Amino acid sequence: MRSDTSHPRFPLGEYIRRHAGLPHDLAQSGMRGELASVRTLLRRVEAGNPEELSRRIARRHGVGPERVFLTHGATEANTLVLFHLARRHARRRGGHPRVRVRRPEYPPLLDTARYAGFRVLRTPGEPEVALLSNPSNPEGTLLSSDALAEFTRGSRDLLVDETFREFSSAPPLKDGGSAELWLTGTFTKAFGADDLRVGYAIAPASQVEAFRNASWLLDGIPPASIASALALDRGRSQILREVRARFQQNVRTLAEFEPEASVLAAPVWFDRTTSTLGGDRLARAGLRRGVLVCPGRFFGEPRGVRICLTRSSFPADFAAYRSVKAELGLLR
Ligand SMILES: Cc1ncc(COP(=O)(O)O)c(C=O)c1O
Structure with missing residues (x-):
């Protein structure tokens, strides 16, 4: 068996798995069970x-x-x-x-x-x-x-x-x-x-x-x-019709508050509006309120956080995320 030190590790995946089951999950980019x-x-x-x-x-x-x-x-x-x-x-x-x-x-x-x-x-x-x-x-x-x-x-x-x-x-x-x-x-x-x-x-x-x-x-x-x-x-065409309609709907929800997000081509967004506080602190504050996002440090940019727009629950999850930011004085 390989020792822990020689085995490649994927710390982002471990972080998400460690916090599974929170009510508002904006960390998963997977689509399991989402498409009829x-x-x-x-x-x-x-x-x-x-x-x-x-x-x-x-x-x-x-x-x-x-x-x-x-x-x-x-x-x-x-x-x-x-x-x-x-x-x-x-x-x-x-x-x-x-x-x-x-x-x-x-x-x-x-x-x-x-x-x-x-x-x-x-x-x-x-x-x-x-x-x-x-x-x-x-x-x-x-x-x-x-x-x-x-x-x-x-x-x-x-x-x-x-x-x-x-x-x-x-x-x-x-x-x-x-x-x-x-x-x-x-x-x-x-x-x-x-x-x-x-x-x-x-x-x-x-x-x-x-x-x-x-x-x-x-x-x-x-x-x-x-x-x-x-x-x-x-x-393929049936699936992509469904997945793109869902994605565009979530983009519209996000772009109401973050207009530059209207150009997104993938269901992930990197929120830099948190830079005064830092991604780790925002992610920790989110966890205390049942909101899971990915700290930007995993991506080499510790000032922000990543959120995912894959789920049908995105509008509710994003609203919960915005209330965390509001409490921290981070809303523009
Ligand atoms: C950019 C990128 N590449 C690869 C993967 C992993 O893909 P797979 O599950 O097909 O191995 C992901 C998963 O989120 C990803 O975001």
Whole structure:
């Protein structure tokens, strides 16, 4: 058994799990049990094969099916890609490869990159890999193509985690500019299918063979998960209609008070209005009143907190959050 110190830890996940069951949960980005269309579609699941699922994903991304690697969710996809790239660049130039990330960023991306052997580049320079969630978790926004090109400048590989993309109609990223593009995605968020654990990585054409060798750790997705993911994929337009309507409704609720939130492309928002107090203190005050939010320090930005807009209970949860802020004198 591995010791605690060598085992990768995801402190954000631990924080959320430690505080499960509070009446107002604005910390969960998962969609378990939220979508009626998903419940209906999963009642009529026919057997299917992974090749068909890969073909459907490949078609939407405009790539050959051999470039799609099915995984147990986006977490595994990000992990396999980062371990592959760390080895590849360490072999090429020796020493520790470097990665550029944004702040704030979804913390497991950073934790996994470090665990795979990357050094995080804090000063201007040319990292081997640029890594981001887009739309961003925790900010919920999409990067413009100019900003993405600037972020990627000088790197050889670009890994974009598109876990939240399907909450809006934004098309998948098609090209990484000067860098080789790796994409990851999942059925666990916009498809409300947390329990299926099906996601994927899309490798650049030039590295498909090398990545196939590196991804020997992939042990195949259970047939029941493949069949269910196929059922959801076939019912894709029905599900996305429902999930986007819910998301837009929650965005409208949020934007009544925070107008800049009307541009959100993903069901997360990073509240910086708390900066005089700090994210930890606001999160603690929330906990005392049964409101769970994620302290910004987990994302590398301790002045704010992240809240999620995934649930149908969002209007009530957000009202409870606003009363905590009102008591603390934080409302604008
Ligand atoms: C940006 C991002 N990537 C990956 C994941 C994990 O996805 P999965 O549950 O498919 O492993 C999450 C979960 O919230 C996420 O926000």
